[in-house]
Amino acid sequence: MTTETETTTVYRLAPAVAARLLGAVLCLVAVVILLSTVLIAVVDLHTVFLLVPVGLTLLLLVATWWLWRQKGWVARLTAEGYRIQWVRGVGAASGRWKDVEDAVTTTVADSPVVVLRLRDGRTTTIPVEMLAVDREAFVRDVQAYLQRGHGLRKW
Known part of the structure; x- marks a missing residue:
């Protein structure tokens, strides 16, 4: 939800x-x-x-x-940044969109994840199967927040 x-x-x-x-x-x-x-x-x-x-x-x-x-929420996206909780091995649990260099989709242990790579070398790994949302919808939302956060970047 x-x-x-x-x-x-x-x-x-x-x-x-x-x-x-x-x-x-x-x-x-x-x-x-x-x-x-x-x-x-x-x-x-x-x-x-x-x-x-x-x-x-x-x-x-x-x-x-x-x-x-x-x-009971796992991911919270705001205009300023994001916060992830309840995820073991998430990496950086929070960050600002302007500090995110790029975002990629991949799989870890046969599970789809979204990885946000920060400019300082840290990453945030979000397992999409933990979320009560369609994977593509989540990716679109993250992309929209990331673009609003710092311009025209695309995946």
Whole structure:
């Protein structure tokens, strides 16, 4: 899902990636509840003590939902520059468009990425599959921001 304002475009986490992350959280929760159940059976505690991990589970799920709602974006493009989060190995996580020398599309580990090469030699690698947007649409948006950021440069 993409959110646009007058000068900012926000690209959210792709649903498939969010589902994998939520699956990992749910597996963690299941292990905690299982261990709690075994502990209650071994120590012979009252089953009411099982409400503690269940309550913590609900709290964790609400916190996860809130975190993804508030900070679930991956790329934020503004008239001044860009910011990338939640991407391991991104390189330079933020930069100004006037500092970007050029942008290229390529593949890394069989996944399509957009690489922004900065004038100081650093790079920003954005895996397009993490974004809830069509790859070509993202490339067009980055190109438009880059052109507005410093003139007539083309890919």
